[in-house]
Amino acid sequence: MVEFLSQPWPWYTSGAVIALVMVLLLFFGKSFGFSSNLRVICAACGAGKHVKFFDFDWRSQLWNLLFLLGAIIGGLISSEFLAGDDAVQISQATIQDLSVLGISAPDDLQPEEIFSLDALFTVRGFLILLIGGFMIGFGSRYAGGCTSGHAISGLSNLQLPSLIAVIGFFIGGLITTWVLLPLIF
Template sequence: MLEIVRQPWPWYTSGAVIAFVMVLLLFFGKSFGFSSNLRTICSACGAGKRVQFFDFDWRAQKWNLLFLVGAIAGGWISATLLAGDEAVQVSQATIQDLRQLGFSAPDDLQPEEIFSLEALFTVRGFLLLLVGGFMIGFGSRYAGGCTSGHAISGLSNLQWPSLIAVIGFFIGGLISTFILLPLLF
């Protein structure tokens, strides 16, 4: 019987696949971004009848919805069928920083202090999700795209606004990591 060898994939595998996908998208004149899928789904469900932003030909974006389904299916396949038994390697400095903040990580890469039903039904957990979701949604709309769209598609097309957006994403990540996270936990 054929046995699947389960081992971590090298980091450069994803870079090669992303580059291949970008070449295909550029060849076919498409641009990549996941946040546009939300607009497409809302439009397909009829939101364009009430909100002008969603009133567009969503059928022209069917390929991007297929990409979304493929990304979800690929994530599931890699997590369930191709995942290795080796634990993810996390530096000792990161482990100490997380434990100082009160997280159980890296024992659990999705700490229960954030990613559990108990955390969701607290005032702090609910507000974190609500405010975080609003900020991501507002930021993606205000920036004209999400991190994947700007960092992968926009930068590969040498778009100046995407470079500014990516710099802003990194600054926001640094502020969140070193200022907001310690304040919230």
């Protein structure tokens, strides 16, 4: 069984699992989004006493916290016990594009030049993480959800604001990839 689970699966497997999860969530009247867990955690820690935004019944969202916990535990189990030697497969075109920017092909999930403790303690690395974290936090709050919430749950519910947000995510990703990263690196 471990051998079956640890092999690379076809790309469409995740699509089928996401569709199954969405059908179940729609059946039970729930909506999906990971960034909403931050609000639930803040409310559970008592932030509602000081900020009105966090003053709501966070216990009704315990299922979402369990989903988050399951994702973390599943990722840990997967990376520690099921990851094979060829778990990360990067195309040659991506490796060439990274080398032009001075970034070597990653041995793991992320390039060491960007995502490592050594990179964090440089001015450029610290600023990238600080500004990127701020933009993700501000953007998900401003858009009323994160990429997973809008792209998976919002589009499944045929919500126009989610379509607009997803288009904005893609435009931002293209600008970052083709304009900002070459300027930074």
